[in-house]
Amino acid sequence: MALPAKKQFKYWGVAALVFAVVMWSLGHVLLPFILGAAIAYMIDPIADRLEAWGMSRSGATATITVGTLVVFVLLLLVVVPTLIYQMIDLANVLPKLIGDARNFVNDRFPAVFEQDSRIHQAISALAETLQSRAVQVLQSVAGSAVSLLNVVVLLVIVPVVAVYLLLDWDRMIARIDELLPRDHQPVIRRLAGDIDAALASFIRGMGTVCLILGTYYAVALMLVGLNFGLAVGFIAGLVTFIPYLGALIGGALAIGLALFQFWGDWVSIGLVALIFVVGQVIEGNFLTPKLVGDSVGLHPVWLLLALSVFGALFGFVGMLIAVPVAAALGVVARFVTEQYLDSRLYQGQGHRDAGTE
Numbered sequence: 001m002a003l004p005a006k007k008q009f010k011y012w013g014v015a016a017l018v019f020a021v022v023m024w025s026l027g028h029v030l031l032p033f034i035l036g037a038a039i040a041y042m043i044d045p046i047a048d049r050l051e052a053w054g055m056s057r058s059g060a061t062a063t064i065t066v067g068t069l070v071v072f073v074l075l076l077l078v079v080v081p082t083l084i085y086q087m088i089d090l091a092n093v094l095p096k097l098i099g100d101a102r103n104f105v106n107d108r109f110p111a112v113f114e115q116d117s118r119i120h121q122a123i124s125a126l127a128e129t130l131q132s133r134a135v136q137v138l139q140s141v142a143g144s145a146v147s148l149l150n151v152v153v154l155l156v157i158v159p160v161v162a163v164y165l166l167l168d169w170d171r172m173i174a175r176i177d178e179l180l181p182r183d184h185q186p187v188i189r190r191l192a193g194d195i196d197a198a199l200a201s202f203i204r205g206m207g208t209v210c211l212i213l214g215t216y217y218a219v220a221l222m223l224v225g226l227n228f229g230l231a232v233g234f235i236a237g238l239v240t241f242i243p244y245l246g247a248l249i250g251g252a253l254a255i256g257l258a259l260f261q262f263w264g265d266w267v268s269i270g271l272v273a274l275i276f277v278v279g280q281v282i283e284g285n286f287l288t289p290k291l292v293g294d295s296v297g298l299h300p301v302w303l304l305l306a307l308s309v310f311g312a313l314f315g316f317v318g319m320l321i322a323v324p325v326a327a328a329l330g331v332v333a334r335f336v337t338e339q340y341l342d343s344r345l346y347q348g349q350g351h352r353d354a355g356t357e
Helices: 005-052 057-078 080-108 118-147 151-167 169-178 182-224 229-238 245-261 266-291 300-341 344-356
Strands: none
Touching: 005 057, 005 151, 005 169, 005 182, 005 300, 057 080, 057 151, 080 229, 151 169, 182 229, 182 245, 182 266, 182 300, 229 245, 245 266, 300 344
């Protein structure tokens, strides 16, 4: 005999509350395990493909591990040092660029910086808000990823967790399936399949799009000769998962740098702008439709809300789990909506009686 719905709701509610408390109190400890699980989830299809070609699970895991290690070492030796230096230099140069931009605007539009003008008050309020938010994010990242976890330990634990989870991924999923409540197993399987499809489309698909576009922006900007081209490409690719935001942030940063570096050389400035226009055309017409598709169902506003809420509640770890949780909640919300539209609460007794006649 199945448990009454009221008791089931109570049990699952307690489980959700315990999960939230654990995430809030132990988020800094769980960070390498969450990263390792995310990596294992993303590369599991590659292991499945290698198994389909005749490899054992352990052989596929070993092949992926060796290949990833080779790529990581190459990036660590060739790309990462340059990227770090450019990010540091860019952070040092930005205050001067902002000061020059302020002087430029002050010379041509002095009313903007009059103390009593509404424009000046609005800009000052916006700048203070952005500064406070940036400090909060940096403090959250520093407190979660640096103060409480040694970076070296993080780099050691994450690959080990990813390898072990990748090796046992199929067995782990099968075991979880065996533990599902029998009465709710079909519904849970359906929801899990929809969530997996959404995550596979968005995380794997958009991860590939971010990698391709970030590489394209970085290489193209460096070929044009823009200073900090690698750093700008990295930033633009990193935030591409939110539609248009990557191009807006990266384009504004790149064009701003180009204006100060190539002032008077309008061809170079135009080339920098053209790079981001071409990138948007490629993303919108080829990459996103091919790699992500139209069935993801994650609205940009929903993503921003999830990042803000989970970042505020759980810090840096919350931002890592925000997208998967947003995808899961979106699938559950669509399922609840379907159930509501088919219920008497929506259709009413008269509609139900008419349908049975």
